[in-house]
Structure formats: structure tokens, C-alpha cells
Amino acid sequence: MTSPAAVLFDLDGTLIDTEPLWMAAEDRLAAEFGIGWTEADKASLVGIDLWDGARVFIAKGVPLEADAIVARLVGEVLDGLGGALPARPGAIELLRALRADGVPVALVTMSTRAIVDRVEATLADHLGIAPFDATVAGDDCERGKPDPEPYERGLALLGVDAADAVAVEDSFTGARSALAAGLTTIGVPHAVDVSQLAGVVHWPTLAGRTPGDLAAAIEERRALGARA
Structure with a gap:
């Protein structure tokens, strides 16, 4: 993979x-x-x-x-x-690489649709391509993170199985939502140290990461499950 x-x-x-x-x-x-x-x-x-x-x-x-x-x-x-795009280290580069490889991408956030629309438009201008194939906003959901509903909605919109996909999160609440939805979950600490949550694959940063690294995280999780 x-x-x-x-x-x-x-x-x-x-x-x-x-x-x-x-x-x-x-x-x-x-x-x-x-x-x-x-x-x-x-x-x-x-x-x-x-x-x-x-x-x-x-x-x-x-x-x-x-x-x-x-x-x-x-x-x-x-x-x-405003119109700014204060990107986290490596985030836009990884997103660009995923779009170049044709990998389906969803945004799953507890921010409202107004913020999603602003960010999506700004990213599209920056990348020269639609940044996401699907978006889930907080006001789309009956139950927000840490409930699995937001990520389950994202998976349904993309038409993929959780076992074959990856979530990238920076919070305990978000990571719990992704894990509950069955996703391999990459935790990148920022305001809180999400690496402390059991089951999360810890990456200190997205800088230098590639689509292949995300695929390897899925394979590593499968291998661990097979040995369990």
C-alpha cells in the first residue's frame, strides 16, 4: 500500500x-x-x-x-x-501530496459551516485545487466529537471503510471520535499532548510526512492487531 x-x-x-x-x-x-x-x-x-x-x-x-x-x-x-492561512507545520504540504496522488480527503471538524467554508475557499486559492472531497462541520452533527458520528459521516461521504483510512487529530476529544469510528488515528500534539491517549499513532509533527507514511500507519495497526 x-x-x-x-x-x-x-x-x-x-x-x-x-x-x-x-x-x-x-x-x-x-x-x-x-x-x-x-x-x-x-x-x-x-x-x-x-x-x-x-x-x-x-x-x-x-x-x-x-x-x-x-x-x-x-x-x-x-x-x-480574516483571509489568512496559519497552517500547521507540514499540513499543507501533506494535503497537496494527497491531492496530487488522488487520495480522497475529508475535513471533519467541530467548527461551524461558516468557518469550514472560509477555510475551504482560502485553501482552494492557495492550492489551486479543491482541498477536500467532503466536509463535515460541527453544525452538521447531532452528536459531536468524541462521539464517532462526525468521522462516520466523513467516511460515508467518501464511501470508504474505516479500516482502510486514516484520521489526523490534535485533541483527545477528536482522537477518541476517530478511534471510536474505527480509524487508524495519527495524533499530532499542539495545544494538548494527544500522544498520551492509548491507541493513537504519535507523530510529533506533520512536517516531512508523506502519503506513504499514512499508509504505513494503517499497515502497522493491522500487524499489531494480527499479533494481538
Whole structure:
């Protein structure tokens, strides 16, 4: 196997470095309403469904509806992102190589459709080709990460089996979702050290990685399963 049957990428913190924008928006929300907001609180929201995150703020005393909190955070992230593409190391190069090899690619994120559309358009301009064959946004799902639904939706849209595909994630929440969907899961630490999660294939960075490396991760997982 020289390439995987498909690759499913997380967005925030995996393809692009938007985690600082999300954390800054959350800090502003917490400060405005005078609630305690610790580093542990910040880490707990990395990769989480936005409405689940909103309910965390509500439980801490923010007197807003969940939809209003999500709309506020998304708007601030979009404003901060503008037309920029703060790519994570090696991410765009790997995406370009996958597109050149004709490997189906999906984006599976808890960010909303508005952010997905902005990023997809910016990436298309940068690459000169559609970056994804399918996209799953947080507001497409009834159950967000860590539930397997987002990745199961991505696999269904691509028409591939989980056993032949790879997910790339940077969060515990996202990696648990991908693992539960049956995917070989590459963990690339960023805001949290996802390499600590059992079952995740640890890569310190995507820099220098190739489609062949992704395929090798699937074969390694199969070999481990055969020996178990």
C-alpha cells in the first residue's frame, strides 16, 4: 500500500493554527462575565463540540444561550482569521501530496459551516485545487466529537471503510471520535499532548510526512492487531 484509501483531517490545531484564536475568544467571554477560567478549562474545550463548550460556560455562570455563545465565539474567530492561512507545520504540504496522488480527503471538524467554508475557499486559492472531497462541520452533527458520528459521516461521504483510512487529530476529544469510528488515528500534539491517549499513532509533527507514511500507519495497526 503506497497511499491510504482516504484521509480525514481535523481542522483547528491540525491543519491550521486557530487554537490561539479560539482560546483568546474564550478568555474574553470569561473576563466579560467575571467567571473563573483556568488553563485546565481551556484545555478541556480543545476539539470539543461548540455547543458542549457553550454549556460549560453556562454552567460557570455566563448568562447567555448556547447558540449566542457559539455565534459570538465563531464570529470572533472568523474576524481574527480574516483571509489568512496559519497552517500547521507540514499540513499543507501533506494535503497537496494527497491531492496530487488522488487520495480522497475529508475535513471533519467541530467548527461551524461558516468557518469550514472560509477555510475551504482560502485553501482552494492557495492550492489551486479543491482541498477536500467532503466536509463535515460541527453544525452538521447531532452528536459531536468524541462521539464517532462526525468521522462516520466523513467516511460515508467518501464511501470508504474505516479500516482502510486514516484520521489526523490534535485533541483527545477528536482522537477518541476517530478511534471510536474505527480509524487508524495519527495524533499530532499542539495545544494538548494527544500522544498520551492509548491507541493513537504519535507523530510529533506533520512536517516531512508523506502519503506513504499514512499508509504505513494503517499497515502497522493491522500487524499489531494480527499479533494481538
